[in-house]
Amino acid sequence: MRFFRFWWDFVVGDDWLAAAGVVVGLAATAAAGVWWILPPVVALVLAVSLRRAAR
Amino acid sequence: MVEALTIVLASGLTRGWRSSLTGVGAATVALAAVVAGLGPALTVVPIDDLRLVVGALLLTFGLQWLRKAILRASGLKARHDEEAVFAQELRDAETAPREEHAGLDWYGFTLSFKGVFLEGLEVAFIVLTFGSTQGSIPLAAVGAAAAVVLVALVGVAARAPLARVPENAMKFAVGVMLTTFGIFWSAEGAGARWPGGDAALLAVLGFVVLWSAALVAALRRRRVAVAAA
Numbered sequence: 001m002r003f004f005r006f007w008w009d010f011v012v013g014d015d016w017l018a019a020a021g022v023v024v025g026l027a028a029t030a031a032a033g034v035w036w037i038l039p040p041v042v043a044l045v046l047a048v049s050l051r052r053a054a055r
Numbered sequence: 056m057v058e059a060l061t062i063v064l065a066s067g068l069t070r071g072w073r074s075s076l077t078g079v080g081a082a083t084v085a086l087a088a089v090v091a092g093l094g095p096a097l098t099v100v101p102i103d104d105l106r107l108v109v110g111a112l113l114l115t116f117g118l119q120w121l122r123k124a125i126l127r128a129s130g131l132k133a134r135h136d137e138e139a140v141f142a143q144e145l146r147d148a149e150t151a152p153r154e155e156h157a158g159l160d161w162y163g164f165t166l167s168f169k170g171v172f173l174e175g176l177e178v179a180f181i182v183l184t185f186g187s188t189q190g191s192i193p194l195a196a197v198g199a200a201a202a203v204v205l206v207a208l209v210g211v212a213a214r215a216p217l218a219r220v221p222e223n224a225m226k227f228a229v230g231v232m233l234t235t236f237g238i239f240w241s242a243e244g245a246g247a248r249w250p251g252g253d254a255a256l257l258a259v260l261g262f263v264v265l266w267s268a269a270l271v272a273a274l275r276r277r278r279v280a281v282a283a284a
Contacts (some may be wrong), residue, residue, distance in 0.1 A: 011112060012115065013115070013119035022114050022115050026111055026242075029246070030246055033246045035255070037242075038238050039259065043262075046125075046267075046270065047270060049122050053126055054274060054277065
């Protein structure tokens with residue numbers, strides 16, 4: 001359990017929504033095959049993550 | 056690496072250098088084993104699959120760094136105070152009970168081992184991801200080793216934690232780079248093609264830098280507004 005906890009913290013960190021947002025952005029990119037989806041998704045994910053942290 | 060140096064210095068000064076440096080050596084061997092074990096395995100993965108997985112990992116990793124750096128730059132999170140961390144590590148190491156295994160002070164050994172291994176795992180991860188997608192893990196490992204040697208030399212010369220290093224600026228830059236490469240590679244791995252090929256990397260970099268700067272400015276304004284209210 002501690003092993004999985006360590007890797008979860010290492011890769012996902014303290015905001016799982018950011019990691020989930022990345023997965024959603026990549027899934028949309030793979031489905032549409034276009035480059036312009038991921039940058040705005042990442043920008044939105046970062047802004048939302050910071051807003052949650054700043055509360 | 057700066058954090059690892061702080062831990063090793065605190066351990067060496069209070070628990071003795073032999074145990075601490077043995078811990079550093081054991082952690083270095085363990086990290087080299089991680090790179091040597093995973094490196095060849097990564098080279099047999101198809102490049103698009105590798106870029107998708109590596110890019111996604113870099114992106115989640117980079118966003119973690121960038122998020123913390125932006126919060127620190129905007130004043131919403133305390134900056135990492137290496138001198139305070141050093142003083143705390145010294146206090147903890149001085150009061151910990153002495154327990155010997157194989158002629159080594161176990162606290163000093165494990166403190167140094169964990170400090171170097173856990174901090175070094177981030178470096179090993181970056182070496183593996185950048186090295187594998189560019190087809191040269193040894194070159195990436197040499198670059199990382201050079202950085203480790205440089206930090207160690209400066210630490211030995213100063214014999215104090217590197218408190219004057221602009222740590223948040225460095226972490227900001229690392230976060231920007233990891234996020235940029237993460238966006239670029241993961242989108243390619245997912246099947247997208249960037250206009251202008253590799254040159255698009257510069258545009259992605261500019262986008263990440265400008266957006267991060269805008270977020271820092273917005274959070275600073277918000278902090279000032281909240282403080283004034």
